Amino acid sequence: MRITFTxxxxxxxxxxxxxxxxxxxxxxxxxxxxxxxxxxxQGECGSCTVYLDGDPVCSCLVAAGQVQGREVRTVEGLADxxxxxPVQQAFVEAGAVQCGFCTPGLLVQTHDLLERQAxxxxxxxxxxxxxxxxxxxxYEKIMDAVRLAAARRAESAERVN
Amino acid sequence: xxxxxxSTWDEALAAKAEYPSAVPIAGGTDVMVExxxxxxxxxxxxDLNRVxxxxxxxxxxxxVRLGASVPYTRIIDHLTDRLPGLSLAAHTVxxxxxxxRGSVGGNLGxxxxxxxxxxxxxxxxxxxxxxSVRGTRMIPIDDFYLGVKRNALEEDELILAVHIPSATAxxxxxxxxxxxxxxxxxxxxxxxxxxxxxxxxxxxxxAAPTPRRATDAEEFIAAELAxxxxxxxxGELAASTAQRFGELVxxxxxxxxxxxxxxAYRRHALSVMARRTLTWTWNExxxxxxxxx
Ligand SMILES: Cc1cc2nc3c(=O)[nH]c(=O)nc-3n(C[C@H](O)[C@H](O)[C@H](O)COP(=O)(O)OP(=O)(O)OC[C@H]3O[C@@H](n4cnc5c(N)ncnc54)[C@H](O)[C@@H]3O)c2cc1C
Ligand code: FES
Ligand code: FES
Numbered sequence: 001m002r003i004t005f006t007x008x009x010x011x012x013x014x015x016x017x018x019x020x021x022x023x024x025x026x027x028x029x030x031x032x033x034x035x036x037x038x039x040x041x042q043g044e045c046g047s048c049t050v051y052l053d054g055d056p057v058c059s060c061l062v063a064a065g066q067v068q069g070r071e072v073r074t075v076e077g078l079a080d081x082x083x084x085x086p087v088q089q090a091f092v093e094a095g096a097v098q099c100g101f102c103t104p105g106l107l108v109q110t111h112d113l114l115e116r117q118a119x120x121x122x123x124x125x126x127x128x129x130x131x132x133x134x135x136x137x138x139y140e141k142i143m144d145a146v147r148l149a150a151a152r153r154a155e156s157a158e159r160v161n
Numbered sequence: 162x163x164x165x166x167x168s169t170w171d172e173a174l175a176a177k178a179e180y181p182s183a184v185p186i187a188g189g190t191d192v193m194v195e196x197x198x199x200x201x202x203x204x205x206x207x208d209l210n211r212v213x214x215x216x217x218x219x220x221x222x223x224x225v226r227l228g229a230s231v232p233y234t235r236i237i238d239h240l241t242d243r244l245p246g247l248s249l250a251a252h253t254v255x256x257x258x259x260x261x262r263g264s265v266g267g268n269l270g271x272x273x274x275x276x277x278x279x280x281x282x283x284x285x286x287x288x289x290x291x292x293s294v295r296g297t298r299m300i301p302i303d304d305f306y307l308g309v310k311r312n313a314l315e316e317d318e319l320i321l322a323v324h325i326p327s328a329t330a331x332x333x334x335x336x337x338x339x340x341x342x343x344x345x346x347x348x349x350x351x352x353x354x355x356x357x358x359x360x361x362x363x364x365x366x367x368a369a370p371t372p373r374r375a376t377d378a379e380e381f382i383a384a385e386l387a388x389x390x391x392x393x394x395x396g397e398l399a400a401s402t403a404q405r406f407g408e409l410v411x412x413x414x415x416x417x418x419x420x421x422x423x424x425a426y427r428r429h430a431l432s433v434m435a436r437r438t439l440t441w442t443w444n445e446x447x448x449x450x451x452x453x454x
Pocket of ligand 1: 042043044184185186187188189190191192193194209229230253254255256259262263264265266267268269270271275276277278318319320321343344345346
């Protein structure tokens with residue numbers, strides 16, 4: 001079947017989609033967006049997290065046909081051209097990226113957290129990221145990155161005011 | 162495989178009537194795992210995401226009519242006041258990403274003995290509104306679970322909504338797992354106080370072939386509370402009463418040994434959860450009474 005949806009602001013079409021296929025597969029194998037990672041295909045790791053109509057979801061658990069006419073935003077859609085999103089920049093600077101496999105999912109999930117809760121407590125960060133597994137960092141640097149991103153956002157919000 | 166995209170409830174029912182073996186897909190958090198691992202290849206999928214009624218809720222007098230596909234996150238954000246037990250249970254489901262998609266309708270459809278919504282629904286009471294092209298019927302939640310992953314739906318039926326009475330008194334939900342997030346319950350327990358009927362309802366999860374109530378424990382505690390006039394006096398609950406309640410809850414289970422835990426552990430954990438949650442809810446009920454006085 002053919003599906004048409006908006007992906008990172010652009011109208012996107014995928015052809016020859018199998019009816020039981022996941023959104024993750026469509027993104028990686030059919031529309032050339034390999035940012036979202038496939039590590040478990042069962043919702044356990046969060047490395048495939050994307051926004052679907054504004055909510056972060058595991059793209060491995062969304063049937064491709066369900067995104068017809070809907071809006072998807074992937075990790076590739078976070079940066080503004082060459083300028084990294086503050087969340088991405090903070091992950092780089094805090095050393096929160098080692099092998100990088102978990103990073104795309106963590107970026108989307110953190111991005112959503114800070115949209116909803118600008119100054120999260122450590123407990124809130126842990127809760128928000130509880131569905132994203134990382135085998136490398138031990139999470140401490142990830143916590144640092146989220147705190148840094150939150151502080152940066154607060155600073156730039158202050159400058160605007 | 163076919164992918165059917167009904168955009169109205171009537172179209173969804175017509176699709177299910179035409180393809181009885183088709184698998185409805187809502188949040189997909191159970192269905193997609195099966196498909197990704199090729200455990201199941203249905204003749205057709207029926208996407209329920211486009212049917213508006215399934216994604217809304219209505220509050221009518223004292224009952225919440227919760228659309229089958231409303232994700233757990235919305236329940237937590239909007240219905241905690243009215244459905245505190247279900248909201249607590251929703252909070253323990255998977256992870257934020259899973260809660261953004263997974264739904265009570267999907268939990269009921271899957272009817273896993275470990276599903277977290279079940280103990281909460283048994284403890285609050287309620288009815289499942291199901292329909293087919295033949296008509297609509299209301300299934301009391303107590304009659305909904307028939308066996309391991311088997312529910313009372315006929316093959317042409319879909320779940321439209323769950324009708325759940327708004328809480329009139331404290332409710333609790335407790336779950337044992339190896340970590341806080343992303344665990345299937347080793348066992349779980351839901352409890353709801355119902356002062357208007359002088360009853361306490363319970364729900365046991367993951368410790369029997371189906372979710373079930375602990376009726377002996379419910380009858381015991383109802384009698385204790387009535388005999389001592391505690392509903393009205395909001396007096397203290399004796400520790401021995403809570404202890405006995407816990408033992409009776411454990412006796413109501415018929416757990417098995419499996420990878421998640423032994424039968425003996427499950428029984429023990431249930432008695433502890435039942436004793437604690439009864440004490441918490443009762444103390445909350447007492448405090449609420451004093452605050453109102
Ligand atoms: C990583 C992960 C963690 C999880 N953690 C938990 C947990 O902690 N606790 C828990 O209880 N569950 C958990 N689950 C299981 C799952 O998320 C829940 O069962 C959820 O409630 C399913 O809802 P859904 O909308 O995604 O269902 P779907 O996957 O869309 O459907 C599930 C079943 O219900 C049927 N169905 C769906 N809607 C209807 C309807 N309206 N009428 C008739 N049949 C219908 C489907 O055909 C299917 O058989 C987890 C799953 C994953 C992948
Ligand atoms: S690949 Fe989707 S959650 Fe792991
Ligand atoms: S950096 Fe390797 S899994 Fe997280």
